Amino acid sequence: MPTDTLVRSFVLTETDAARVLRTALSQGGDWAEVFWERHRVLSLVFDDGKLEEATSGTDQGAGIRVLLGDRTVYADGNVTDVDDLTALAGRAAGAVGRSAPDRPIAELRRVEVLPPSEVRIDPRDVPIEQKVRNLELANAVARGHDERIAQVTVVYRESVQDVVIANTDGQFATDRRVRLVFAVNAVAKAEGLQQTGYEAIGGTVGFEQMSEDAVADAARTAARRAILNLEAEPAPAGTYTVVVSSEAGGTLIHETVGHGLEADFNDRGLSVYAGKLGQRVASELVTVVDDGSLPGRRGTSAVDDEGTPTRQNVLIENGILRRYLTDRKYAKKMDLPLSGNARRQSFRHLPIPRMTTTMIAPGKTEPQEIVRSVEGGVFVRKMGGGQVDPVSGHFAFEISEGYKIRGGTVAEAIRGATLTGHAPTVMNSIDMVGSDLGFSIGTCGKDGQGAPVADAQPTIRIPQIVIGGIVRESKP
Amino acid sequence: MTERLDNEAVVERALDEAKRRDGVEAEAYLRDSQGTSIEIIDGKVESAEVETERGLGVRVLDERRIGFAYTSDLSPIGIAECVDLAIANARVTSPDEAISFATAPIATDGDLRIFDAGYESHDVAEKTELCLAIEAAARRVDPRITSFYKTSYGDGAGVTVVATTAGAFGTYRSTTFGAGTACVATEGDDKQIGGFGDGGRTFATIDPGRIGDEAARRALEKLRARAFKTQRIDIVLEPYRAMELVGAIAALFSAENVLKGKSLLAGKMDQRVASELVTLRDEGRRVGGRATSPFDGEGTPTQDVVLLREGVLAGYLHSIKTAKRLGATPTGNARRGSYAGTPHAGISNLYIEAGRTPATELVRGADRALALTSLLNLHTIDPISGEFSLGATGTFLERGAPQYPVKAITVAGNLVALLTAIAAVGDDLRFGSSGIGSPTLLVRDVSVGGE
Numbered sequence: 001m002p003t004d005t006l007v008r009s010f011v012l013t014e015t016d017a018a019r020v021l022r023t024a025l026s027q028g029g030d031w032a033e034v035f036w037e038r039h040r041v042l043s044l045v046f047d048d049g050k051l052e053e054a055t056s057g058t059d060q061g062a063g064i065r066v067l068l069g070d071r072t073v074y075a076d077g078n079v080t081d082v083d084d085l086t087a088l089a090g091r092a093a094g095a096v097g098r099s100a101p102d103r104p105i106a107e108l109r110r111v112e113v114l115p116p117s118e119v120r121i122d123p124r125d126v127p128i129e130q131k132v133r134n135l136e137l138a139n140a141v142a143r144g145h146d147e148r149i150a151q152v153t154v155v156y157r158e159s160v161q162d163v164v165i166a167n168t169d170g171q172f173a174t175d176r177r178v179r180l181v182f183a184v185n186a187v188a189k190a191e192g193l194q195q196t197g198y199e200a201i202g203g204t205v206g207f208e209q210m211s212e213d214a215v216a217d218a219a220r221t222a223a224r225r226a227i228l229n230l231e232a233e234p235a236p237a238g239t240y241t242v243v244v245s246s247e248a249g250g251t252l253i254h255e256t257v258g259h260g261l262e263a264d265f266n267d268r269g270l271s272v273y274a275g276k277l278g279q280r281v282a283s284e285l286v287t288v289v290d291d292g293s294l295p296g297r298r299g300t301s302a303v304d305d306e307g308t309p310t311r312q313n314v315l316i317e318n319g320i321l322r323r324y325l326t327d328r329k330y331a332k333k334m335d336l337p338l339s340g341n342a343r344r345q346s347f348r349h350l351p352i353p354r355m356t357t358t359m360i361a362p363g364k365t366e367p368q369e370i371v372r373s374v375e376g377g378v379f380v381r382k383m384g385g386g387q388v389d390p391v392s393g394h395f396a397f398e399i400s401e402g403y404k405i406r407g408g409t410v411a412e413a414i415r416g417a418t419l420t421g422h423a424p425t426v427m428n429s430i431d432m433v434g435s436d437l438g439f440s441i442g443t444c445g446k447d448g449q450g451a452p453v454a455d456a457q458p459t460i461r462i463p464q465i466v467i468g469g470i471v472r473e474s475k476p
Numbered sequence: 477m478t479e480r481l482d483n484e485a486v487v488e489r490a491l492d493e494a495k496r497r498d499g500v501e502a503e504a505y506l507r508d509s510q511g512t513s514i515e516i517i518d519g520k521v522e523s524a525e526v527e528t529e530r531g532l533g534v535r536v537l538d539e540r541r542i543g544f545a546y547t548s549d550l551s552p553i554g555i556a557e558c559v560d561l562a563i564a565n566a567r568v569t570s571p572d573e574a575i576s577f578a579t580a581p582i583a584t585d586g587d588l589r590i591f592d593a594g595y596e597s598h599d600v601a602e603k604t605e606l607c608l609a610i611e612a613a614a615r616r617v618d619p620r621i622t623s624f625y626k627t628s629y630g631d632g633a634g635v636t637v638v639a640t641t642a643g644a645f646g647t648y649r650s651t652t653f654g655a656g657t658a659c660v661a662t663e664g665d666d667k668q669i670g671g672f673g674d675g676g677r678t679f680a681t682i683d684p685g686r687i688g689d690e691a692a693r694r695a696l697e698k699l700r701a702r703a704f705k706t707q708r709i710d711i712v713l714e715p716y717r718a719m720e721l722v723g724a725i726a727a728l729f730s731a732e733n734v735l736k737g738k739s740l741l742a743g744k745m746d747q748r749v750a751s752e753l754v755t756l757r758d759e760g761r762r763v764g765g766r767a768t769s770p771f772d773g774e775g776t777p778t779q780d781v782v783l784l785r786e787g788v789l790a791g792y793l794h795s796i797k798t799a800k801r802l803g804a805t806p807t808g809n810a811r812r813g814s815y816a817g818t819p820h821a822g823i824s825n826l827y828i829e830a831g832r833t834p835a836t837e838l839v840r841g842a843d844r845a846l847a848l849t850s851l852l853n854l855h856t857i858d859p860i861s862g863e864f865s866l867g868a869t870g871t872f873l874e875r876g877a878p879q880y881p882v883k884a885i886t887v888a889g890n891l892v893a894l895l896t897a898i899a900a901v902g903d904d905l906r907f908g909s910s911g912i913g914s915p916t917l918l919v920r921d922v923s924v925g926g927e
Contacts, residue, residue: 041816044568047736048735048736050569050570050572051568051569051570052542052569052570052572053542053544053569053818054543054544054565054566054568054569055544055545055546055565055818056544056545056561056565057533057545057546057547057558057561057816058546058547058548058549059531059546059548059816060548060549061548070520070522071521071522071523071524072522072523072524073523073524073525074523074524074525074526075525075526075527076525076526076527076528077527077528077529077530078528078529078530078531078548080548080549080551080554091526092526095524095526095600128564128565128568129568132568150737151736151737151738187737187738187860189737193861194737194738194740194860194861195860195861196858196860196861229861235865235888237706237886237888237923237924237925237926238706238925238926238927239706239926239927268517268518268623269623270623270625270660270667270669272667348527348529350523350525384856385853385855385856386853386856387852387853387854387855387867388852389669389850389852391625391660391667391668391669392667392668392669392698392883394852394867394869394883394884395852395867396852396853396866396867396886397853397856398853398856398865415863416861416863416864416865416888417865417888418853418856418865418866418867418886418888418925420852420867420884420885420886420925421884422883422884445855466884466885466886466925466926466927467886467925468865468866468867468885468886468887468888468923468925469865469886469888469923469925470888470889470923471706471707471708471923471924471925
């Protein structure tokens with residue numbers, strides 16, 4: 001590791017981890033875990049024609065978790081050496097507040113997992129000047145796309161997160177997550193109107209993904225969307241047939257199904273999908289998979305944030321609910337298998353069940369046939385952000401590139417729309433699933449914690465869904 | 477153990493490191509904090525957390541180029557390497573004449589009431605009792621409150637230090653206390669969640685009875701909802717819904733966005749841009765305010781900034797850089813999220829001033845109206861185009877009387893048009909946990925999508 005000079009680093013060995021775990025259990029408790037993290041970030045912001053920010057830094061810290069029955073005690077903080085870490089374990093033990101004899105802990109053994117993502121070019125080996133050139137290129141391409149492009153913001157962020165996770169069951173896991181994001185936001189202006197277009201690329205990948213072609217493509221797409229929105233009609237409001245393209249990314253599946261299958265919402269029956277394992281919850285055309293081990297995807301890691309190897313989980317198979325996403329706490333509580341979905345934003349947070357890369361599996365219908373089947377409706381080519389209330393099943397997501405469908409063909413562009421509905425109703429109504437598949441990246445927020453995720457889906461048809469746009473006629 | 481420097485020594489050391497390089501100016505920002513939290517579900521303690529955080533962010537200015545680095549390693553070596561990295565980063569940024577660091581020593585103000593000296597005096601048992609009292613209060617409201625997603629309590633105490641090689645130095649202590657719950661109301665197979673949180677600068681600001689009541693009411697009012705026809709209709713935003721839209725308009729007032737052509741309010745100073753009923757302030761020194769501080773993330777003293785005076789654009793939110801560019805005075809609005817972040821023009825206690833109409837009368841003023849009970853997808857509002865299209869639930873009102881709850885609707889429009897369409901402002905100003913505040917608002921003729 002040639003470039004990690006900033007924080008005096010220490011590698012948490014099995015011996016040290018065992019000592020820390022013994023300290024954590026010194027006042028009692030049934031189980032303990034240490035999560036150590038060193039997170040190195042470089043971020044560059046090109047805005048208003050200038051490289052405005054060059055930022056880098058390292059945050060190093062740990063979280064110590066002790067379980068006593070159903071109760072969790074957690075102590076977290078910045079640490080620079082093993083002594084700091086032992087002191088932190090002492091604080092966790094102090095919060096346990098019982099006095100019990102030392103509990104023997106299992107001998108630590110490494111969790112052996114091959115890294116799912118190959119990083120061919122370590123971004124830290126690439127000179128910063130080359131990264132800056134990528135930003136300048138994207139700025140020039142976006143501005144050159146159309147003279148109505150009035151402003152361009154380009155952000156590059158590289159993040160190298162090293163983790164060591166050990167627990168008193170004897171597991172000792174290490175992982176390095178190298179994540180890159182390159183995002184372009186373009187502003188187009190004409191006649192008092194200003195509209196934006198956005199595109200982002202990235203994943204758990206090396207700098208090889210950041211070719212000049214790739215960043216120029218992202219810039220062109222962002223600029224194209226901004227111009228399209230400038231020329232688009234405001235979206236209508238009401239209930240329509242909607243075709244969501246595979247290019248749109250998977251915000252829909254993330255919101256309508258993914259969150260509702262996270263075990264914490266299902267324990268105590270809070271989710272609309274609670275108690276429905278083995279039952280029909282979606283159209284039989286719908287198979288939903290979450291896979292934390294897909295090479296290169298933004299939601300990918302070798303192990304989750306409790307050291308469980310990630311894997312492919314089939315959540316819904318031909319419409320039948322098969323599995324929930326679990327972490328250790330809810331797997332134990334609900335007597336479910338570990339799915340490798342325990343995730344945390346950083347050492348400052350307890351892990352919770354989260355999605356990784358979530359997708360609807362491709363079906364058999366030609367995508368063009370799906371569009372041709374709609375006489376009048378809406379075609380979604382790109383989705384933006386979304387949100388769901390997993391208890392009521394009510395969700396909304398943004399359309400960032402949309403069109404009307406007239407007579408089976410994609411027609412004029414519309415802007416500023418949202419799709420909203422009741423998740424199980426919409427999932428049951430999907431009546432066409434395409435043979436294609438498209439991915440998108442995002443950052444999911446839950447309980448105040450952000451997590452890098454990816455989503456994917458084929459082209460699908462929803463016969464009836466509410467679109468939120470502008471109502472032209474006055475009051476009834 | 478590693479040699480431990482105290483907070484002021486860390487900051488001095490960072491500035492000394494920078495001064496050893498010719499012509500380099502620097503600003504050091506340190507944050508040292510601790511906190512506790514407790515989570516309860518259905519009367520049972522799920523988790524208890526203790527946390528500490530301590531880190532340094534250094535900005536340097538080298539030949540008019542800015543560079544930034546941060547570290548959680550506050551040893552002499554860690555600090556030196558952080559300064560080196562900031563200087564290395566400054567080599568690639570574009571030169572900018574408008575950037576400078578604060579020059580004056582900063583007076584510390586003892587009257588802002590943002591620090592509770594009794595921070596340490598509340599034990600785990602007391603905090604647990606408070607969470608239990610919240611759940612009990614929610615259950616007392618109605619037997620249909622059947623369970624809780626979670627109930628939580630959190631507090632924090634911290635020290636902030638800002639210093640520059642140009643002679644500025646300031647430090648202050650602050651505390652925060654907060655609690656909230658999300659409870660579930662059940663009727664048949666209909667389940668609805670409702671949440672509420674509150675708090676302030678002292679433990680005593682948390683009112684568990686009120687939190688439980690408000691959360692229960694928010695869950696209950698969504699039960700048995702119906703579909704709603706697509707139409708234009710007047711909407712009522714109770715203070716906590718209105719705050720969400722006040723938060724969304726904040727970006728329009730950022731001088732950074734104005735300078736970059738990203739604000740619809742650019743070039744509109746002294747023009748009428750909102751209903752004359754609207755006066756919007758950002759009060760950085762509001763006593764006991766949740767976003768109050770004596771100075772901002774660059775060391776500029778905070779102040780009370782009027783952004784809209786009776787609907788007329790009266791000011792923008794400035795950092796040192798944006799003020800220099802626009803020929804204005806810094807307003808103390810350079811906000812930083814943490815030691816790992818750079819300062820940007822942003823809000824403190826942003827609020828719409830209370831109006832004169834009692835909130836109950838305001839609702840009666842509309843023949844037919846929709847009172848919004850929740851908004852989904854607020855993070856997708858585009859402050860540059862000003863356009864929003866959100867998922868929502870609401871209660872349909874006739875002459876102020878609730879008729880029935882509605883679901884699966886959307887609310888769409890433009891933020892600037894929304895400001896213009898405000899037809900009444902209530903007298904019931906409330907502040908939320910982030911420091912944003914609003915009274916009840918009545919907005920005319922909004923697009924609502926549904927059946």
